[in-house]
Amino acid sequence: MKFMVEVRIRLKKGMLNPEASTIERALALLGYEVENTDTIDIITFTMNEESPEDVRREVEDMCQRLLCNPVIHDYEFSITEMEG
């Protein structure tokens, strides 16, 4: 079966996010007042596996080993079965 995976990665609460601060400051310079700016990275891909449980195990592994830095990142992912 083919699955669509979306991994959502963000800095843990309390970590400095210079990218977000820069965006907020740049928006302010253009006259837009926004607050609580934050950034999230999303990685999507497809996988062929026997079951959603297999996908879940593999993706959890990938996050720990490569996609995220568990020291500074929180992550969550969604798995959707694709038709065909």
Next chain:
Amino acid sequence: MKFMVEVRIRLKKGMLNPEASTIERALALLGYEVENTDTIDIITFTMNEESPEDVRREVEDMCQRLLCNPVIHDYEFSITEMEG
């Protein structure tokens, strides 16, 4: 009223995405077979405006002027009214 805005930015279809290719290759080296890897950037922030329409107009403006490069990016955003 206070609104939560989430802007989703991705490269247009057909644009090379070196970040995604690198992730896919690195995953392959670790033994994970994934396909159609893609990356999406999300920016979230809150805004105080009179109405959702005002927010929509402002955010559309921000995307065109600063957040996205309309030549290479597709973007979409969602607006949610916050309680309180």
